[in-house]
Amino acid sequence: MRNATLKTTFLIVSLCISFIVHSQNKFQGKALYLSKTTVDMSSFGGGQLTEERKKEIADRMKSFLEKSFVLTFNQVESIYKEEERLEAPGQGGRGFRFGMMRNAGGDLYKNVHSKQFLQEHEFMGKQFLVKDDLPELEWQLDSETKAIGQYTCFKATARKKITGFDFNAFRRRPNTEQERDSTAIKNQEKEVGDEPREVVVTAWYTPQIPVNQGPDTYWGLPGLILEVSADRTTILCSKIILNPSEKDDITIPAKGKEVTQNEYDIIVKEKTEEMREMFRSRRRNNLRRN
Secondary structure (H helix, E strand, O other): OHHHHHHHHHHHHHHHHHHHHHHHHHOOEEEEEEEEEOOOOOOHHHHOOOHHHHHHHHHHHHHHHEEEEEEEEOOOEEEEEEOOOOOOOOOOOOOHHHHHHOOOOOOEEEEOOOOEEEEEEEEOOEEEEEEEEOOOOOOEEEEEEEEEOOEEEEEEEEEEEEOOOOHHHOOOOOOOOHHHOHHHHHHHOOOOOOOOEEEEEEEEEEOOOOOOOOOOOOOOOOOEEEEEEEOOEEEEEEEEEEOOOOOOOOOOOOOOEEEOHHHHHHHHHHHHHHHHHHHHHHHHHHHHHO
16 A cells, blocks of 8 residues: 555656646747946046047947847746847947957856856857856845836846946046156056946846746846846846747857856956056057157
8 A cells, every 4th residue: 555655656746747847848938138238428538539529439339338139948948149230330440449348258048947057258269168156146025016018027136246347437548748657657557347346236027927037147036037237237128929939949058168157257357468468568659659
């Protein structure tokens, strides 16, 4: 009798697991997001630029500060991909410098059960595969709500530390004789974005889509995250497709040398510092000639 009960229990558990796995494989959704980063152009260039010049720079920076993404997700996995678009005429050459300052990754895979992510990166002509634990934010759930499209969303906030180049801290080149003094030049060339900054993250999630997913590396809320803002960047969902007739494969990235996020950050920092030193040397040589 006892063996029969154990067999029945085992069968029920097996059926439940099979049902859950089948449901996870069957359910799929797509969410389209637009990511925008704002820049304070009023102080850009140390106040030395005309409004026309500021507009020209803002237009050149737009391809780096505004991007479209597609999040394909199920209840366990997701893949976050940037939508490809044609580069506007005139954004190639002079926009290169902004592109080198801003380090962007490739397809981002998240697994909320294993709490891991993988992302392909190409940096300085080399391929890297960042594999690490998903960052876990201490979300504070709020009762405040708002509508995003047809979905009712709830507010959640958290704090996190970020690093990276800050366009709003961009230093202008020295113009006066005093600024060309070696000490002043050194101060003007003070690096920005190397030290971590703590920022408030505000997210809006909808329990109407009960998946533990979101754009970029965001996750961990009881519903799909449709909007998230951190520092000067906002990611907003513009369209959702649930259970599309043609499902996409959620492929795990596999190209490149496998490194942790910390190891990759160190590589980027060292190579970026080499580039900065090269630019500093050129600037000093140009100032001496003048």
